Amino acid sequence: MSLILLAPMEGLLDHSLRDALTLVGGIDRCVTEFIRVTDRLLPDRVFLRVMPELLNGSRTAAGVPVRAQLLGSEPAVLADNAARLAELGAEGVDLNFGCPAKCVNRHRGGAVLLDEPELVGEIVATVRRAVPSGVPVSAKMRLGNRDEDTMLDVARAIAEAGASELVVHGRTKLQGYKPPAYWDRIAHIRAAVPALPVVANGEVWTVDDAQRCRAESGTQALMLGRGMVADPGLALAIRGQADPMADPHAGWRRVPPLLARYWQRVALHVDARHRAGRIKQWLNLLRRRFPEAQALYERIRTVNDTREVEALLFGAAQTRPA
Known part of the structure; x- marks a missing residue:
């Protein structure tokens, strides 16, 4: 299958950026940032804050489905929250067994659960039973916590528990986000769970990366x-479709309007003192691909006043190269 999913990125790739990136095209489905579940059923406002797409049929403005991601270690409580998400119309529920953040791992969440294959399986099975059969339950994992010793056991537990799909980030928690990603290990997982669709994740920045990742x-x-945040046209390019951003200079014309749209949405839910940081984060990645992003980043790097940021962004959005 040629499925292409958009990953979440805590503190950057939220619903505002999902909105902008899915407008470009090429993405089949998105996953929200994790919703942390501890010991109770969360109020609806928490789900809606992370996933306002619930008010739009679990779709972005471009019509791309969005799946809610839950993170926690208590099967029954995760199941209660998954059931509520299903009632709210979530396209599906994804379970996070891959987050490497220390603040999450200290509270027995994310990638540390990869040391406990039986618990991972119990979580998936309990959530699967709690939601209607038509609501997919998927999972995301890394190659392991500190090593790969439990990698295949975790994958088998997820498959046997009834998951519909497994995303594998090709690094352990200990390896973090440091290159490379070990795509060949994902092949071992696929062999261990042949009936479960597996999605590869990690270090795909270019079409060449995508081709090598698929091969390995x-x-x-x-x-x-x-990779998609740095190059919003990447999914289209991987598909071999007409990529409006194929030429870095010509493609830049599509980016400032996306930045302006993103800023407008960020302004609705992020405190004024943090808004500039969001746009700088995106520009910091965009400058890997677009020379013009480097220039705009340098102009905006020390600016924190929202009115000044808006003047720079909306000025760029109105500029068209000759």
Whole structure:
């Protein structure tokens, strides 16, 4: 399958950026940032804050489905929250077994659960039973916590528990986000769970990366994160479709309007003192691909006043190269 998913990125790739990136095209489905579940059923406002697409049929403005991601270690409580998300109309529920953040891992969440394959399986099975059969339950994992010793056991537990799909980030928690991603290990997981669709994730920045990832992992399905944020046309390029951003200079014309749209949405839910940081984060990645992003980043790097940021962004959005 040639499925291409958009990954979440805590603090950057939220619903505002999902909105902008899915307008470009090429993405089949998105996943929200994790919703942390501890010991109770969360109020609806928490789900809606992370996933306002619930008010739009679990779709972005471009019509791309969005799946809610839950993170926690208590099967029954996760199941209660998954059931409520299903009632609210979530396209599906994704379970996070891959987050490497220390603040999450300290509270027995994310990638540390990869040391407990039986618990991972219990979580998936309990959530699967709690939601209607038509609501997919998927999972995301890394190659392991500190090493790969439990990698295949975790994958088998997820498959046997009834998951519909497994995304594998090709690094352990200990390896973090440091290159390379070990795509060949994903092939071992695919061999261990042949009936479960597997999606490869990690270090796909270019079309060449995507081709090598597919070859080494043995799956055509990809999840794009930082690579898609750095190059909003990447999914289209991987598909071999007409990419409006194929030429870095001509493609830049599409970016400022996306930045302006993103800023407008960020202004609705992010405190004024943090808004400039969001746009700088995106520009910092965009400058890997677009020379003009480097210039705009340098102009905006020390600016924190929202009115000054808006003047720079909306000025760029109105500029068209000759």
